Amino acid sequence: MNKLTNVSIKGISYELGENEINVDSFKNDNQDWDISKIISKTGINKIFYTSSDQTAVDLAINAINKFFLEYNFPKSEIDGLIFVTQSPDYVLPTSACLIQDRSNLPKKMIAFDINLGCSGFVKSLSVASSLINSGTCNNCLIVTSETYSKYISKDDRTNKPLFSDGASVTLVSKGGDFEIGPSKYGVDGSGAKHLIVYGSGAKHDESKPKNELYMNGSEVFLFTISTVPNLINEFFKENNLSVKKIDKFYFHQASKLVLNAIGKKLNIPEDKLIINNQNIGNTVSSTIPISLKLSLMESSLNKGDLILVVGFGVGLSYGLTLIKWGS
Amino acid sequence: MILNLNLLLEIVAESTESELNEVNIDSSMDNLVGWDSLGHLSILSKLDSATEGKAAEINTLADCRSVNDLIESLKSNSLFSE
Numbered sequence: 001m002n003k004l005t006n007v008s009i010k011g012i013s014y015e016l017g018e019n020e021i022n023v024d025s026f027k028n029d030n031q032d033w034d035i036s037k038i039i040s041k042t043g044i045n046k047i048f049y050t051s052s053d054q055t056a057v058d059l060a061i062n063a064i065n066k067f068f069l070e071y072n073f074p075k076s077e078i079d080g081l082i083f084v085t086q087s088p089d090y091v092l093p094t095s096a097c098l099i100q101d102r103s104n105l106p107k108k109m110i111a112f113d114i115n116l117g118c119s120g121f122v123k124s125l126s127v128a129s130s131l132i133n134s135g136t137c138n139n140c141l142i143v144t145s146e147t148y149s150k151y152i153s154k155d156d157r158t159n160k161p162l163f164s165d166g167a168s169v170t171l172v173s174k175g176g177d178f179e180i181g182p183s184k185y186g187v188d189g190s191g192a193k194h195l196i197v198y199g200s201g202a203k204h205d206e207s208k209p210k211n212e213l214y215m216n217g218s219e220v221f222l223f224t225i226s227t228v229p230n231l232i233n234e235f236f237k238e239n240n241l242s243v244k245k246i247d248k249f250y251f252h253q254a255s256k257l258v259l260n261a262i263g264k265k266l267n268i269p270e271d272k273l274i275i276n277n278q279n280i281g282n283t284v285s286s287t288i289p290i291s292l293k294l295s296l297m298e299s300s301l302n303k304g305d306l307i308l309v310v311g312f313g314v315g316l317s318y319g320l321t322l323i324k325w326g327s
Numbered sequence: 328m329i330l331n332l333n334l335l336l337e338i339v340a341e342s343t344e345s346e347l348n349e350v351n352i353d354s355s356m357d358n359l360v361g362w363d364s365l366g367h368l369s370i371l372s373k374l375d376s377a378t379e380g381k382a383a384e385i386n387t388l389a390d391c392r393s394v395n396d397l398i399e400s401l402k403s404n405s406l407f408s409e
Contacts, residue, residue, distance in 0.1 A: 037361075037365065041369070042365075157364070158364055216389065217364050217367075218371060218389035219389045222371060222383050222385075222389050225371075225375055225383045226380075226383035229380070257368055261375070264376065265375070
């Protein structure tokens with residue numbers, strides 16, 4: 001995707017699962033876990049879980065309600081809805097349709113789901129901007145929502161202290177002075193087996209635990225620290241950019257260990273490498289919009305800033321987009 | 328950079344928060360307390376730094392469970408010398 005102008009990010013809101021959990025507390029049920037070491041490596045102190053009867057769609061609707069309260073934008077002007085999730089209520093119907101109805105959004109809109117994880121926001125941002133640029137819609141909501149906690153077993157030391165349930169809403173609109181793009185994407189399906197929920201779709205493998213998140217942390221880590229820096233270096237070369245020219249890097253907030261490894265490989269100064277999910281956790285497709293929102297709340301994201309948003313993970317799928325932040 | 332045994336043992340010790348004298352060629356995830364899944368990620372990260380980005384391209388490193396495994400994996404990619 002080339003640089004798209006005449007678009008803007010009008011606002012971002014987010015919502016977390018209603019149960020706040022200190023990662024420290026996992027020690028109670030897992031005496032053999034070295035919790036302080038886990039926290040020091042992941043950088044995550046708190047995570048949030050939804051209650052058993054709350055789904056990703058419920059969480060998304062709460063985030064949408066919050067968005068309209070926060071921004072006072074007329075619902076009637078929304079004509080696009082992209083719902084990014086891997087925790088749909090049903091295989092069919094499409095969750096975006098349920099959300100349109102339950103959120104009282106207009107019927108005359110384009111609405112669909114995108115099944116992507118940690119790269120979902122970056123790719124949806126490109127899709128939304130392209131829909132606007134092509135004249136398909138004028139005001140597109142990107143809603144990301146995940147409830148990975150429902151796929152994680154209670155004694156899973158790899159995933160339990162990491163993932164958090166959360167949703168975000170980002171309004172991308174026609175008009176304004178943002179520049180979105182260029183972008184660069186990639187996918188390597190040979191690594192799909194390293195981050196997967198077996199038995200969650202039509203294919204069944206009796207030898208694998210059903211509906212349980214499996215992550216081969218070492219494989220995903222190697223993929224990330226090789227692919228992401230290469231992607232960025234290629235992107236920089238193609239667009240005559242460098243670390244120096246970027247004001248801030250918003251990576252998918254996987255964990256401190258991963259982000260520091262990427263930062264070190266690319267020589268990104270600490271003040272440009274945003275790590276701000278210590279008290280939120282890894283909310284999958286929502287980490288980047290939440291991270292942007294936290295920066296906005298701290299007034300540390302300003303008009304004219306050149307930022308790089310980079311998503312990577314399940315698929316294995318990855319992508320980045322350059323954004324010149326507007327007013 | 329090509330790694331040698333001393334450097335590799337230093338990386339494993341530092342990554343697993345062990346004393347250097349606790350780590351040897353027979354150390355593994357089964358007998359070194361700090362070599363758990365997170366410790367292994369630290370080893371991979373430090374190996375990648377030490378090899379100037381080459382280690383991240385070696386998928387077999389992900390499955391290594393011992394110093395011997397690491398040596399074999401690095402050797403087969405010409406990143407280790409005796």
